[in-house]
Amino acid sequence: MIEFFAVPAAILGGSLLIKKRKLTDKQKIEKVFENARIGIPKNNYVQYPRFKSMRECENHTVYNYSLPYGLSSDLIINKFEPVFKDALDKHVVIEFNNKLSIKVYEEKLPIKWDYDINLIKPNTWEIPFGKSHDEIIYHDFDKYPHLIDGGTTRFGKTVFLKSLLHSLIYSQPDNVEIYILDLKGGLEFSKYDVYPQVKSVSSDILESYETLYFLVNELKSREKLFKEKGWNNVVDTPHKKRTFIIVDEGAELCPNFQADKRIKKVLLECQAALSEIARIGGGLGFRLIFSTQYPIKEVVPMQIKMNTVARVSFLVPQLVGSMVILDEEGAEKLPHIPGRAIYKTEKKIEMQVPYFKETGGIIIDQDSGKDRIDTANN
Secondary structure, eight states: OOHHHHHHHHHHHHHHTSOOOOOOOOHHHHHHHHHHSSSSEEETTEEEEEEEEEEEEEEEEEEEEOOOOOOOOHIIIIHHHHHHHHTTTTTEEEEEEESSEEEESOOOOOSSSSSOGGGGTTTSSSEEEESSSEEEEEEEETTTTOOEEOOOTSSHHHHHHHHHHHHHHOTTTTTTTEEEETTHHHHHGGGGGGGTTTEEESSSSHHHHHHHHHHHHHHHHHHHHOOOOOHHOGSSSSSOOEEEEEEEEEGGGGGGOOHHHHHHHHHHHHHHHHHHHHHHHGGGGGEEEESSSSSSEEEEEOHHHOOOOOEEEEOOOOHHHHHHHHHOGGGGSSSTTTTTTEESSSSSEEEOOOOOOOEEEEEOOOOOOOOOEETTTT
8 A cells, every 4th residue: 555655656746846837828718617617518528618719919818719509608707707807817808799708918907097188088078987908988978878876985986076077177168067966065076166167066955956956947948948949869959068967975865764754755856856867868968977885776766777878886895786886796896996996888897097186276268268177287
């Protein structure tokens, strides 16, 4: 028995002198397929995704695989993308378009990058949201009118809203009007009421109710105008004005958390107004941005969710938060980096939101006689 183990021991000792070969990214991907059992059992073996091709790009490499019949690409993308990231210790994006494409990036997203006025696309509704591995992410508010934004406090949600607000004013100073419901007592946005484009900043429930009551009446007036003109969608009309309603902190308008019956009734009317804006306001030029650090189903009204394609989620502590904001998992797995977020329309994109430093003010452009924002030091 001793001699039986002596030979393997000698072989093992010799093998330790041989340097272990480092696996390539392709080999690691296929190890993940095998170890995670990402395949279809057939008879006495498992059919795994089959390698088809590889393409090297400027900042990433794409590995393409065909899938065996019966294996869901959604399952791989939603459940196993983090597994590939851990195995390769690199950023990985998985997509499917007739084949499974696994993009492996050599460089990681920046931990921080500063907001720059040169990001602005003047006279458009395309607003810079963040930087992905491939490009600057722009959100077109004429294509996706409404936005749900959420995530844990201290991870960039409010900074993101402020950069968005400045971008809107810089890009469309003559055509944007903004109503802000700052339900943190006005602490974050009350200073912005000096901007001519900011029509009001509501700092409590009753002020928010008055603002929303006014906006619903405006909505009805504009709806009547559109009917008279035979217009269906503001994008296809000469009407250039866009009305933005920014809600920061949406949980304060949740009637479920209020015991006082009178206040509860006001909150129900606020939610009804927001739902109506989300439901019919998009085509009339109204743009709702609903933000919360408490992403639970009671906080985000169903009408807002159903009529909002675009979502931005920062880190959330639990899966339920990601499901409320994105309708799928992912935000609970984000790294603990302020400004790191997921942007979702048709697909999810991980991005780093620009850091916005508040140092600007209002100055007068002597040539045009119009107010403009001075954020030269931002």
